[in-house]
Amino acid sequence: xxxxxxxxxxxxxxxxxxxxGSVSMVEFNTTxxxxxxxxKHVPTTVIVNPGILTITEEEGVREAALHAGFAEILQxxxxxxxxxxxxxxxxxxxxxxxxxxxxxERLRSKTPETDILRAETALQRALARIHVIK
Amino acid sequence: xxxxxxxxxxxxxxxxxxQITKAMKLVSTVKLQRAKQNAEKSGxxxxxxxxxxxxxxxxxxxxxxxxxxSGASGKKAVIVITSNRGLAGGYNSNxxxxxxxxxxxxxxxxxxxxxxxGKEALQRRYEIKADYSDVIEEPVxxxxxxxxxxxxxxxxxxxxxxxxxxxxxxxxxxxxxxxxLKLLPVEVxxxxxxxxxxxxxxxxxxxxxxxxxxxxxxxLIPKYITSLxxxxxxxxxxxxxxxxMQAMDSATSNAEEMIDKLTLLYNRARQGSIxxxxxxxxxxANAIS
Numbered sequence: 001x002x003x004x005x006x007x008x009x010x011x012x013x014x015x016x017x018x019x020x021g022s023v024s025m026v027e028f029n030t031t032x033x034x035x036x037x038x039x040k041h042v043p044t045t046v047i048v049n050p051g052i053l054t055i056t057e058e059e060g061v062r063e064a065a066l067h068a069g070f071a072e073i074l075q076x077x078x079x080x081x082x083x084x085x086x087x088x089x090x091x092x093x094x095x096x097x098x099x100x101x102x103x104x105e106r107l108r109s110k111t112p113e114t115d116i117l118r119a120e121t122a123l124q125r126a127l128a129r130i131h132v133i134k
Numbered sequence: 135x136x137x138x139x140x141x142x143x144x145x146x147x148x149x150x151x152x153q154i155t156k157a158m159k160l161v162s163t164v165k166l167q168r169a170k171q172n173a174e175k176s177g178x179x180x181x182x183x184x185x186x187x188x189x190x191x192x193x194x195x196x197x198x199x200x201x202x203x204s205g206a207s208g209k210k211a212v213i214v215i216t217s218n219r220g221l222a223g224g225y226n227s228n229x230x231x232x233x234x235x236x237x238x239x240x241x242x243x244x245x246x247x248x249x250x251x252g253k254e255a256l257q258r259r260y261e262i263k264a265d266y267s268d269v270i271e272e273p274v275x276x277x278x279x280x281x282x283x284x285x286x287x288x289x290x291x292x293x294x295x296x297x298x299x300x301x302x303x304x305x306x307x308x309x310x311x312x313x314x315l316k317l318l319p320v321e322v323x324x325x326x327x328x329x330x331x332x333x334x335x336x337x338x339x340x341x342x343x344x345x346x347x348x349x350x351x352x353x354l355i356p357k358y359i360t361s362l363x364x365x366x367x368x369x370x371x372x373x374x375x376x377x378x379m380q381a382m383d384s385a386t387s388n389a390e391e392m393i394d395k396l397t398l399l400y401n402r403a404r405q406g407s408i409x410x411x412x413x414x415x416x417x418x419a420n421a422i423s
Contacts, residue, residue: 012178012179012182013179013275014176014179014275014361014364015172015175015176015274015275016175017175017178030344031344031345031349031353032344032345042342043342044342044343044344045186045190045342045343045344045350046344047344047345047350047353047354068357069357070186070353070354070357072182072186079182081179081182081183081186081357083275083279083357083360
């Protein structure tokens with residue numbers, strides 16, 4: 001039965017409950033690499049890296065850009081505490097493009113003062129935003 | 135007895151003051167509703183955050199981590215959340231009293247001010263390290279991230295050894311509690327540990343962490359601090375508007391009372407002057423006849 005593969009997913013930000021519902025799979029990027037979670041995953045807490053959040057519901061697939069936070073994975077429940085997460089319709093494409101170019105520029109013209117880690121995260125964020133829109 | 139004209143003028147001025155306090159009350163009532171909603175909406179996030187950090191700390195009780203021990207320097211940072219505007223009863227002074235009357239020694243404090251009122255009151259006696267007064271008008275999460283980053287940077291450099299947060303907790307519309315909260319080094323009290331342990335012990339016992347505990351703490355604690363600062367700001371805004379609403383409510387009813395008294399005085403004076411005029415007319419008429 002299809003019902004048995006569903007688990008509850010809750011995505012909470014400081015300002016609102018971003019998503020709440022039953023899903024069959026959720027994928028996102030973590031500090032350890034990209035992961036996909038089905039029901040009955042081993043209980044784990046992971047830290048989120050900027051990337052694409054893919055939610056597979058019964059009716060279809062939804063995507064969003066997830067930038068920072070952490071997730072608590074239990075056997076039949078996943079809670080993502082997101083600092084920043086956006087649906088495609090909330091993203092400003094021109095701003096994301098500009099941010100991408102800025103970050104690339106910074107990485108190219110490396111000076112000793114460049115905060116490489118910060119530029120890389122900014123680039124990852126911009127790429128995730130652009131990808132989600134397309 | 136004051137003249138009729140004086141009383142009338144006085145009454146007029148109180149009436150216009152009353153109009154202002156009434157309007158301010160209405161404005162803060164609306165703002166309070168919004169702030170309350172915000173506080174409720176973000177409640178979930180903080181509960182989860184708190185539980186997760188607690189469960190990690192429970193697992194790693196004896197860990198020697200940079201965020202869990204106090205640094206060498208004696209400086210203590212206090213993030214003081216007050217309002218930018220006054221006329222909110224004891225709201226601002228209660229928070230300031232926490233610091234001036236508290237156990238914290240004067241010379242070792244570094245103030246991170248959020249809110250003009252707190253900054254103005256504290257800058258004479260304490261060192262103001264930074265001022266973020268603009269954010270309290272409409273706190274967003276990004277503001278808390280900036281403040282959190284700044285204090286953590288100072289902490290890591292060893293400029294400060296402890297971080298406190300002074301704000302007004304919002305219990306309900308009429309009860310606001312000035313609170314001094316220790317942010318760093320993180321301390322989880324035994325009681326909370328027991329609560330957390332018994333409620334979800336079975337569930338969380340098997341929790342894995344990816345990356346490992348220590349690295350997870352490195353990443354989680356800044357988020358934890360940021361969310362506490364944000365929560366403090368949200369609650370402080372709700373408390374501020376609640377306090378102002380109460381203050382303006384009592385100001386309005388005081389004005390009402392004064393107007394009643396003055397109306398009585400005015401009527402009495404008017405009656406007095408009519409009686410006097412009558413007496414004069416009668417006396418004049420008698421003198422002619």
